[in-house]
Amino acid sequence: MKFLYSVKSVKDIQDLNPFIVVGCGGGGEKFSNLDGIEAVGFIDDDVKKQGTAYCGQIISGSLDECLENAPEAKSLVIMLPIGAEGTALKYAVQAIDKGLNVVTSFRSLSIEENLSLKKFADSKNVVIKEISPRLDVVEKIAGVAPEKSCEVLPKISYKPKAPVIFVGGTSQECGKRTTTKMLGLASSERGMNPAIISTDEMGLEEPTDFNFRAGSLSAMDVPSAVLSAIKYIEETKKPDIIFIEGQSSLTEKGNPHPRGLSAAILIGASPDAVIVGHRPNHPYREPRGIEEEIKAIEAVEPTKVVGLSVNLKNADLDLCPEYFESTFGLPAEDVYNNGASKLLDAILEYLEG
Template identity: 85%
Template sequence: MYSVNSVKEIQDLNPFIVVGCGGGGEKFSNLEGVEAVGFIDDDERKQGKQFCGHIISDSLDKCLAQTSAKSLVIMLPIGAEGTALKYAVQAIDSGLNVVTSFRSLSVTDNPSLIKFAENKNVVIKEISPRLDVVEKFAGIAPEKSCEILPKISYTPRAPVIFVGGTSQECGKRTTTKKLGIAAMERGLTPAIISTDEMGLEEPTDFNFRAGSLSAMDVPAAILAAIKYVEEEKSPDIIFIEGQSSLTEKGNPHPRGLSAAILIGAAPDAVIVGHRPNHPYREPRGIDEEIKAIESLEPTKVVGLSINLRNAELDVDVDYFESQFDLPVEDVYTNGASKLLDAILDYLEE
């Protein structure tokens, strides 16, 4: 009833004042048949600057005095629900129609706004995630959007190392743990973040299942985890366990998760794990994974962790070093000291 299904449903609400001068605000103002006559943003760095042909204001009252707007659209990010609610109430009280987005302020979660709008004889609508459409073609969908974490900006003080792999079950968790042990043996203070519910072994600092989050939330969760562990522990180096692979053929569904963790980590260096002759997966291989990682993020793969258990192939560490010209270690047999050397040497460069 309150969800926008087509741009035609909001064209008769023109002209609009847009709250939120970011990607959402620009997208809305560029919709066919939409007339945006004013823009508001609480960020003082944006106020007074031009945006989509208008000067960004700091208040709704000023925009109302300078325009003939009939409606307000709220295009704020997750985490700004308080600000969105403030503008919605102010707009409805001023006799404006309101269009919001599920990221800014869910109409269905705020029934009092619906009653308020009805009492003021104005329209309130929501640009929803259209999960009804997902349910139509997939047969099932969550009741509401899974994207809930606010986005953060943070620059780590310690170097961040991402442990990726060519497939699932190739040794990423063990490699991350062994790197932490090797760092402690050198007198360093490592932080080990596991992104899997099975990351229960010491010296892992904490674990969470990144796959339980939306792909949009995973980078924010990784960055928030880095910030948290630096505030709690002040580590010298941070190791982050990846999930799945960017290139595995046998199970493509988690590839987006692997990319999201890598993007959130924004690592200074990467170790790639590989399991030769994997009995359950179809990895494209080390070359393809390295290309994918270094294409997705401005980082460098500096070493390989090889899981030779049940390999049933005539290969060893020396074989992989000659093939890929990188330091290689079987962490199950020898630990990760050699890989840590490769990381530290690269960071010194």
């Protein structure tokens, strides 16, 4: 059953021309630009888009309206985002009922999860195919693949009201979780109402408001999950400041897997300021270092690293926060022994400036 209706090449669907395209966003534009594809009409439920020009056509608000303007259409392709499955199903049923072939995308409507559509299409003597995530290719090159796409969360757009602070680091296990917790405690001690979001299953300690394992999600879903967490905490707690624990590092050597996760959390947080953690002489990680991590963070997001949290568990005896301050020109603190008050000062001073 798996991949049975999968489109493997544009040649598989060129004989279904011409197409009506549902979804006037990036996916619809990409499909209409495929080699040998003829798009003769476009539909979108967004009333702001209806009646406007898109890819050389005028966007319609319904299939009936579109067919009046493009009666030559033989097929309908559904290019809608995750979260619009109901709308996708509506258009698929309408199209099949009118004798149109249907091409879906795995984001909008999985055929394998809606086999009744296949039966309906067969009864109407039309074709139904799916532009799949091609997990068969992943299985071929890697030896294993998920049963279906791991991307499941709808996209979200939200602008936080409170400043967001991201706690990153030069490696795994360098003190990000402890730093985030200490910043929350320091904020509370000053009478502020902080929110602390942990992105790891081990974020179990107070004053963390809630935790979830970002690494369990698709990298495409992590930014949505982080931004959803920010939106949720603002609606439920109305914090003065939000601290988000990062994972891994953008620059750590060795195992590259977590680096994409680190970038995804950073992008989802879109922080106003960043604290970078570092563990000198790390016993089982290979950090490139503070300078490299700062460059990477500020390249990925338009933000500013304003302080350093140094974990001196494995450091030489002569290393101290002042060494890092003089070397990197940023406030530095050993939060394990001294708390995070100095780092909070650096954050607030930067935000006020």
